[in-house]
Amino acid sequence: MGAASRPGFRLSRVGRRLVTVGLTAVLATSLSACVQSQRGDDSGQTMVFGAPGAPALFDPFYASDGETFRVTRQMMEGLVGFEPGTVQVEPELATDWSSSEDGKEWTFQLREGVKFHDGTDFDAEAVCANFERWYNQTGPGRSAALSYYWIETFGGFAGDDEPSLYSSCEAKDPTTAVIELTRATSKFPAALGLDSFSIQSPTAMRKYEADNVVAQGSSFDYSEYAEKHPTGTGPFEFGSYDQSNQSVVLNRNDEYWGEKARLDRLVFKVIPDESVRKQELLSGGIDGYDFPNPADLDSLRQQDFNVQVRKPFNILYLGISQKHNPALRDLKVRKALAYAVNRENLVNANLPDGAEVADLYYPSNVDGYAEDVEKYSYDPERAKRLLAEAGHPDLTIEFWWPTQVTRPYMPDPRGIFNALAGDMRKAGINVKPVSKPWNGGYISDVNKGEAEVFLLGWTGDYNSPDNFIGTFFGTTENQFYTKPAPWGEELANRLDAADREPDPAERERMYTAINRDLKSEYLPAVPLSHSPPAIVTAPHVKGLVTSPLTAEQFASVRIEK
Template sequence: MLTASLAACAASERDSAAGGNDGTMVFGAAGAPALFDPFYASDGETFRVTRQMMEGLVGYKPGTAEVQPELATGWEQSEDGTTWTFQLREGVKFHDGTPFNAEAVCANFERWYNQTGAGQNSALSYYWIETFGGFADDDKPSLYESCEAPDPTTAVINLARPTSKFPDALGLDSFSMQSPTAMEKYQANNVRAQGSSFVYSEYAKKHPTGTGPFKFESYNEGNGTITLTRNENYWGEKAKLSRLIFKIIPDENVRKEELLAGSIDGYDFPNPADLQSLSDAGFNVQVRDPFNIMYLGITQKNNPALRDLKVRKALAYAVDRKNLVQANLPEGAEVATQFYPDTVDGYAKDVQKYSHNPEKAKQLLAEAGHSDLTLRFYWPTQVTRPYMPDPRGIFNAIAGDLRAVGITVEPVSKPWNGGYLDDVNNARADLFLLGWTGDYNSPDNFIGTFFGSTENQFYTAAAPWGEDLAKQLQAADREPDPAKREAMYAEINRKLMAQYLPAVPLSHSPPAIVTSKQVKGLQPSPLTAEEFASVSMSEE
């Protein structure tokens, strides 16, 4: 009954649309958001919703990963890269009618920096910790020092050191500007741990308040629908839709069936095997530019054999990445030669490459004394990722390549959020499949995230090169001169592939998004960060 009623509601509103500036779109979401306060989130399904309601100082140019003004109209950095002055857009109001200004900017930064208790947990403040480091009351260094509001349209952010992350990182959904008044009224910081999960505030569940083109109306957890309505007082061009509904449908096959039935108007990450049939049926299949990486992770902490560079290189030579891309990934996927795509600064064309060479792999294993190697190879179930649309097929292809060079593979499969990520992060897997979609266009967002700390599964005390690599990544991030910084990252990429090889880069994959032919104006994003304000529903 839910499907029929939603479809009827959507059809009714579309039928009454006038000039494409009204109507409802129903989008099939792959999962439920835990909350609607993006600062405490790190998952794409939460951000998919909050992105429609909230904006940052900067955003990303539609269809690209290029930074552009959003709530800030421009910015300047000091010569040493530690002081950033943002000129703010005038006349902007939050959804509760309170003004967006420099004091609101500083209130948001101070809120983030002054988190206490559960708010400092990396499961909640993931992007703050990854981007800025520590908090006001702990002993961990923080990139953030202070925020000043010399006048209503000028905000000054002071940093402890220069960083390659600025200003691009401020476009992350976690750093969206939210109403200080609403956050205080509904106790946004009132978050506490409860067992292995968290209890969130009234603000995070019912009253998220930004400046964006859509406003929060309701979340019906019973039928799994989130409803947003158009912000009639939006500072820019108003949304063409009067209502935007996200319907939570975890199963990709069910999302496809509901699209075919007309009860939803679109969904994300369709199975690559379905792209042609969906297109032939008249649906809009839009393939994003690849801005991601899938890699074969190698855990060195518990298996001495994997600490030998010859063994890691043997793994790289064993995998037939060209066949993997052609057989298991969508059209437009590319073999990866390093850990980020060629559109990111510091991409080095002259890195050491590993063509499929089983004999070379066998030779290296023999030289290392590990011709009889046995490895626990983990792969995830109950998930599809933009970079990994078919985990089982990808695992089978790579496992077959490894067995062909004499490696005994012990398969281990677990649900993505039901043990897989925990086991991978706690170094229980010898090999594993993982990847990343870039949050913004920066080398640090890729290789800094993977290898910038020695506190992860890639390193071991017996591999001191991990500390050297982490120091090189930190130095590159702190270099204020863009040309010097790019050269430093290029050299790091060369060393990653020739001297370190902590993992094997596999592919860059172009994830798709599919909508009905009634949906017009959707601009696909390489960041998988689509905004729906430009969408209209036709009467076709």
């Protein structure tokens, strides 16, 4: 629930910072003291959660990182949400919706009796005020650095040469909002469940100048609204952010329209190092944390901690760039790579329990999934034959892998690289390793097509083929191919046509056909695995429902001691 730099990256999701053993011990001690002071002597129902990173701000529209969304989704809601534990769209601030036959007009029936945290009424005027705010961004707000998900979903802003997917919003009456699009899209209505499109109080945004963002070099100075006064309709409301102690405090919204939160207070304590998060849980300083090391799961279970493994909603793939190495433009060579890697062994030996071998570029619970695709079992001898037929019996490739990072789909980059490189060498492929830090050249170079063969992946934002294969292959020049791949334009056009198709059954057929051809006729990458990231909580934490989107909501959590 990404966070992203397209195609295929989540720049701001959880990173891993190296800390010395001595610093780790000191930090753990100081964190325990800070957390205990936050709890107080009589904190009632308080949960302290160890977050891997700090939120960038508290206005989700300007965010793209998972740690900001982890906080804001507790305070804010969208027109639609996702059913707990699944990726299925469900009503949130809208109770129902329908579209015109051509897929351009969407009518949303809104929930009555809802108020924002500042007492402002939630109604159709508030919905349209948010859409118009997003569409009419100016200055830095029009950049991908700030309005990433708007640009990815809707394309552009008012006055752009290229038309935006968004056309207009009309408040027909207080409980009916009509959104006009310029074309049909498979993204609707699921994309409106993205945290960036949470509906915020127009009153608070005006009062605290939400759009007053100033560029400062490569960073930004945000508004008073984004830093101190985020205002939504959710079960928690903003309390405070102590940057010196790196902790965010949210309080229960006692006026919430739905079932009230069980917790009086929810604290997110920023602990970047995974080993420190684990130590804090063991010492009782925090009540839970995300992304535990897969090697620690059995030990944590044996100590009665509640380890929940999410359903996988991601993909790890072996990318194949056709920019520099002419041999990789030959389909037989790309198929040889697919036969050369032992994906079953990779899943069993290098990935956590619950990981699955991937046959497509997204999980089976996404629309358009095709069972009857060409599959590549581990067969090094067949790989050798294909390379010989293609005239490359002594194929040499650069195989890139990232350092200084873990990802839900790639918990151990070095181990995964070593396993796959060993497989390739058994098939007679000469492997030249290339490793770079994730934020020190790896993702930027991969994005430009500089890596010949590389490891990368994606965690889905919502249930849509476009969010996966549209992201990967929907442009004629990307990390996989440039102009030397003549079918790149054909594939991009097919993906665009499928996204635009208003009839769901026909759109499903189109995506299914594309998925078949991706594996047999194109093969721009080799799908490797779907890997389920875990989350761990103390025995006294009850009621947490995990999300395949890594988008947990804590309103259902209670503390039983």
